[in-house]
Amino acid sequence: MRAGHGILQLGLAMTASLALAQSTPPGVSMSVPDASALTSQPGDPSRGRRLVVDRQQGFCLLCHSGPFPEERFQGTLAPDLSIRAGQRVAQDVRAQLLAPDRFNPDTIMPAYGPPTTKGVRVHPQFQGKPLLQPQDIEDVVAFLMQMPP
Ligand code: HEC
Structure with a gap:
């Protein structure tokens, strides 16, 4: 019984920290990936495309x-x-790539970057490995941000 209780508490703590993370301003450390720029080099939109x-x-x-x-x-x-x-700011687009499940817990979109690559639709070969490197993510974000609405 004790173990079951512990798991329930862990689940509640995780839910609480996720809810907290969504209202935490970018740049503040949190249990989900920080959505501020991953590299010091600005993204290259044409490479992102x-x-x-x-x-x-x-x-x-x-x-x-x-x-x-x-x-x-x-x-x-x-x-x-x-x-x-x-319609979104760069932090949101970056967070979408790093942790799409923050916006939709049942999303089919894979998490692309380090540190938390996971996803139900990710081939076993790629499980646990980043699908895109940090600079790749920055390039994709730069491209998406300069797309005409
Ligand atoms: C396996 C399917 C899948 C792949 C691959 C995928 N996405 Fe997504 N993406 C989705 C779905 C579905 C949504 C809608 C929100 C949701 O259900 O999570 C979404 C939402 C988004 C959004 C937010 C749109 C909005 O404003 O609500 C962005 C930005 C995005 N994806 C970018 C990308 C980029 C860039 C790539 C490639 C690097 C990518 N996605 C790959 C399925 C995918």
């Missing part, structure tokens, strides 16, 4: 669509990247 359309690295278009006329096959499982990203 390449990562977004790349089927091996970003594979964003598996689920998302966007203004990528050269890409014939785009996803229909997620919002159009151009419309939504333009």
Whole structure:
């Protein structure tokens, strides 16, 4: 019984810290990834675009669509990247990439970067490994932020 109680408490503590994290301003240390810039080098939007359309690295278009006329096959499982990203601040977009489950606990979007790569739809080969490196994340964020709304 004691063990069960402990697990329940842990669950409650986790829920509480998640709720707290969402209202914590960026830059303040928290139990979920910090959403301030991951590298000192500013993101490169054109490299970010390449990562977004790349089927091996970003594979964003598996689920998302966007203004990528050269890409014939785009996803229909997620919002159009151009419309939504333009309405958000860089911290939110970065947090979305690092920990999409903060915004939707049942999300199908994988967590992309260190330190908490996880995701139900991530191939076992990639479980526990970052899908994108910190500079890749910054490049993708830079690209999404400069997309026309
Ligand atoms: C397996 C499907 C999947 C993949 C791959 C994926 N996403 Fe997502 N993404 C989603 C879904 C679904 C949502 C809608 C919110 C939710 O359900 O979590 C979303 C939401 C977002 C949002 C927030 C949109 C908004 O304003 O609400 C951004 C930004 C985003 N994704 C960017 C990306 C980028 C960039 C990549 C590639 C590096 C990517 N996603 C890869 C499924 C995916």
